[in-house]
Amino acid sequence: MSTSVADNLAQVSKDISRMCRHAGAPDVQPRLIAVSKMQPEDRVVEALEAGHRVFGENRVQEAEGRWLPLKERFPDVELHLIGSLQSNKASDAVALFDEIHSLDRIKLADALKKEMDAQGRQLPVYIQVNTGREDQKGGVSLEELPGLLAHAREIGLNVVGLMVIPPVDDDPTLHFALLKKLAARHGLARLSMGMSSDFALAAAMGATDVRVGTAIFGNRA
Ligand SMILES: *Cc1c(COP(=O)(O)O)cnc(C)c1O
Numbered sequence: 351m352s353t354s355v356a357d358n359l360a361q362v363s364k365d366i367s368r369m370c371r372h373a374g375a376p377d378v379q380p381r382l383i384a385v386s387k388m389q390p391e392d393r394v395v396e397a398l399e400a401g402h403r404v405f406g407e408n409r410v411q412e413a414e415g416r417w418l419p420l421k422e423r424f425p426d427v428e429l430h431l432i433g434s435l436q437s438n439k440a441s442d443a444v445a446l447f448d449e450i451h452s453l454d455r456i457k458l459a460d461a462l463k464k465e466m467d468a469q470g471r472q473l474p475v476y477i478q479v480n481t482g483r484e485d486q487k488g489g490v491s492l493e494e495l496p497g498l499l500a501h502a503r504e505i506g507l508n509v510v511g512l513m514v515i516p517p518v519d520d521d522p523t524l525h526f527a528l529l530k531k532l533a534a535r536h537g538l539a540r541l542s543m544g545m546s547s548d549f550a551l552a553a554a555m556g557a558t559d560v561r562v563g564t565a566i567f568g569n570r571a
Pocket of ligand 1: 385387408432433515544545546547561562563564565
């Protein structure tokens, strides 16, 4: 891997384009979310100076510490929350982030909607699905997805898509295919899937958002 963040960003984008062409969908490039969690500040600034503006973080407090100052210098950044969220942090999350990828329960849906109304910010939301049936993982079960989606729509959340983190030891192909099928069944357009190890595969399988950390920034601290 090259060590320059700018070079890595260019390489990842190139790999995504190549896979989309290969899959016969050259015009639907997924959005590249650069996952900056636990990365040194200078690497993140390098990405910003290279012109990248879309970033992902998995913890609200850590993200605030980093991005409240950086947003002064780069006001057009777009921040995605990709990690699990406690209901009592919904207020801070809605204030900082532009999109939320990790809705996985009714209580959180209610907390988010209440904060979005209070702050006048109706953020796009993805429901995270636990396709691997892993107990300790975030994400709603396949059985509970329809109920959660119906509730979220009923209270007026802007649910735009589904998100998945496949179990590390599984072939991600089946999880990506399942996510795509579920999204189509429920009339959801966006698919947040693919990380450093499998973003090209995800792009070829119809991801609209890929979340890439180490392939851009190097190993986390
Ligand atoms: C950390 C993280 C990523 C990025 O992982 P890499 O392997 O570094 O690309 C993507 N999605 C989620 C939900 C994450 O927590």
